[in-house]
Amino acid sequence: MLRTLPTDVKDAALTAMADALVERTDEVLTANAADVAAAAADGTPESVLDRLRLDAGRVAGVAAALRDLVALPDPVGDVVRGSRLPNGLQLRQVRVPLGVVGIVYEARPNVTVDAAGLCLKSGNAALLRGSASAYRTNTALVTILSETAEKAGLPAGSVELLPADRASVGELLSARGLVDVVIPRGGRRSSSASSGSRPCR
Template identity: 60%
Template sequence: MSIPSAQVIDRIQQTARRARVAAKRLALLPRAEKDRALLALADAVAAATDDVVAANAVDLARGRSHGMPESLQDRLRLTPERVAAIAQALRDLASLPDPVGEVVRGSTLANGLQIRQVRVPMGVVGMVYEARPNVTVDAAGLGLKSGNAMILRGGSAAASSNAALVGVLRDALAAQGLPVDSVQLLDGGHDDVTALITARGLVDLVIPRGGAELIQAVVLEATVPVIETGIGNCHVYVDAGADLAMAHDIAMNSKTHRPSVCNAAESLIVHQDVAQEFLPKILVDLAAAGVRLYADEAAGRAAASTGTAYLPVTDTQWGKEFHGLEMSVGVVSSLAAAIEHIDRFGTGHTEVIVTNDRVAARRFTAEVDAAAVMVNASSRFTDGGEFGFGAEIGISTQKLHARGPMALPELTSTKWVVEGDGQVR
């Protein structure tokens, strides 16, 4: 990243200072007031559907003119139905418990001191993300409910959509008598990002969400603490003890339901004992759904037996998050070999085993190192909304502070409150 000018640094620091003022107000809001505001924000977003979709159409047209892949257009696209879902996510947040003030643990010591660990807001949270305008509203809503002020820097591909959405949110906050600087949008270039992620002391946390290049750039350059939301090279492993009809449905859903997102499966691994029976049909059906297949030697023979087109798989495909209708397919000799393959190529996001063998399932869940491990369920369920958390700020693949879908509790820190009646040491 380039070194930002003094003017850019000053502008971002002023933004962060305004956010800190807003955060102090948000931290003291009772749940009822925050929930009323979330419902008002939801109604405002829904009422602005036509304007938001029109702004999004500008972004889509610009993206198509620059050759944006269809998978990225899908991430960017807002329809009336998607705007309604974004508004509903805010309403769902209003129904969830308030994490602020929750007592994590507490006790009375032998000397009579009462100690308790309580959840408190992070303060000012920076979000750096790409062409996902729904993240703009999700981040704002999660920030409000958890008492944090949000500084958002969405990708340039979604500039018009994000500007429209943040305008709606800020107007709704003002109408509720809440600080509009609870949500701020940066519209500058990469220098804005650099200034944001190095504003140590003014910004409490940065969360990057997007492709591997964006995430690594933020992690390596930031002086502000970072929670890393990793990429998703997710696997579906079909075990020797699998119900093959179930495995078929799970593999198809994991790959084709929405292939552009991080919890879509990128690899299908099949135990050799069921490969001959399972692979021909699933490969035909994946290909019929438009999936480009990369197969190892054994999977290639199964594809060839049905006339299904494929390309030989290499380590490049095994290690790639495709963001589209592409999938690597292979056959392994054992459960241990499947786990070894996942250890080598997985990104710690979501891994799936399909099996009726409880011993195999227990071993898989114990040995696979990932934020989410699914047994007999689609990888598409790794999502804050699906887990019942409301919206999510991202899916963390690191192990410090938060792992997996990050929602309200993960946007808080804690403080110790100690009460005594004159004790001295």
């Protein structure tokens, strides 16, 4: 399970994922070009197209962000604070993984990599629901990340992509006992789609 994996295994997986993104940049850019062309044909504003658009430099940037995570200390097991009671009993507050983290976000495909990396570093599985406009790109990114993570020793299904439709958000929010927390990220559209999100126990 992810929550019990040692730091070196998680960091090796993140490094391998970063390397794979760079090696398979053409695959990502082909999918992204199709997303950008479809969005442009739909009359999407240029400012939104720019957030959607990837190039080799931007792919290298998200890969570098994964490597930056490797350099950070592992939060799992970190003792936040503690004290000793008069009777000698020691109390400690320790950081532990949440479990399965659902994240709902819009447009920017770099969030796919950032969210997956942060979840894996902290011992959590990532269940990602991006926007329809970036679905081809996100599919390519998650395919690379999940294949590489599994080869590096992480459990299958550590990173998964949900369909980019409204129904998937409702199912995510109602998956109590399966999804431990849902995080909406982005503007009013994504937040309203995720209204009522709270930890799912």
